[in-house]
Amino acid sequence: MDQPDFNLLVTLDAVLTEGSVAGAARRLNLSASAMSRALARLRETTSDPLLVRAGRGLVPTPRALELREPVHRLVEEALAALRPAAPLDLSTLARTFTLRTREGFVENFGAVLVARVAAEAPGVRLHFMPKADRETTLLRDGTVDLETGIVGAEADPEVRTRALFQDRFIGVVRAGHPLARGRMTLARYLAASHVLVARQGGRQSPVDVALQGAERSIAATTGSFAAALALARASDMVATVPARQTGVLREGMHSFDLPIEVPPLTVSMLWHPRMDADQAHRWLRGLVLETCA
Structure with a gap:
């Protein structure tokens, strides 16, 4: 079956609204001959004359009367869909955004971000x-609106990214720990008992890469920085964690610079390109960027 010419809907709407070929031609800025050709195509497509002569004028057929309202509604809806989006009104915006974040984001930035959202858009x-x-499937299928994390070489090229901040690794021990006193040296750091944070995938920690073969004494392994800090707070173990992402979690503990050079981490936000032009999503991205700046 041939695909119908949807441009004919606009012509049909003009013909049925004006009730005359001349009026429809003026409305569509067409010549009389072009309008006559368009009417001929409409009659062929609908298998109905649509307008028939009655005295000196034209009157609609029953089929034309039947089509007038639904065709007009379709054309109005199509025009509305193709118009530029109306300016975003944050005061009336009602929407729930799902943010998939690494640990530490909510603890360090969540309260400020929620407060900013409540002040600007109470319905969000x-x-x-x-x-x-690091899977981006949830961004692709729309389950998640925005993610935060470190963008690796294996990142999906389809996903958009924007850097939020840089972070660096530091050492953390409980208050009163022997390492809280004196100058930190590599020998003291390596001699201590450590809790290792092992992410999914089994990749080597950037800290151990920077140690270039020197080994830490690992007493425990956990999957999160929060758990590592909890263990260090209640023992003599050392937790090596990103500074900015653990600021709140480290309160009351002693933090120190590492005796080795570890490359900084860049934490970014990630989103699917279909959300690029969405005004509410752009507003949210701006708030996240400002909150983390």
Whole structure:
């Protein structure tokens, strides 16, 4: 079956609204001959004369009367869909955004971000979801609106990214720990008992890469920085964690610069390109960027 010419809907709407070929031609800025050709195509497509002569004028057929309202409604809806989006009104925006974040984001930035959202758009709600892996499937299928994390070489090229901030690794021990006194040296750091944070995938920690073969004494392994800090707070173990992402979690503990050079981490936000032009999503991205700046 041949695909119908949907441009004919606009012509049909003009013909049925004006009730005359001349009026429809003026409305569509067409010549009389072009309008006659368009009417001929409409009659062929609908298998109905649509307008028939009655005295000195034209009157619609029953089929034309039947089509007038639904065709007009279709054309109006199509025009509305193709118009530029109306300016975003944050005061009336009602929407829930799902943010999939690494640990530490909610603890360090969540309260400020929620407060900013509430002040600017009271009808918006934020749903924070933990991020356990680097898969971007949830962004692609629309389950998640925005993610935060470190963009690796294996990142999906389809996904948009924007850097939020740089972070660096530091060492953390409980208050009163022997390492809280005196100058930190590589020998003291290596001699201590460590809790290792091992992410999914089994990749080597950037800290161990920077140690270039020197080995830490690992007493425990955990999957999160929060758990590592909890263990260090209640023991003599050392937790090596990103500074900015653990600021709140480290309160009351002693932090120190590492005795080795570890490359900084760049934490970014990620989203699917279909959300690029969405005004509400752009507003949210701006708030996240400002909150983390």
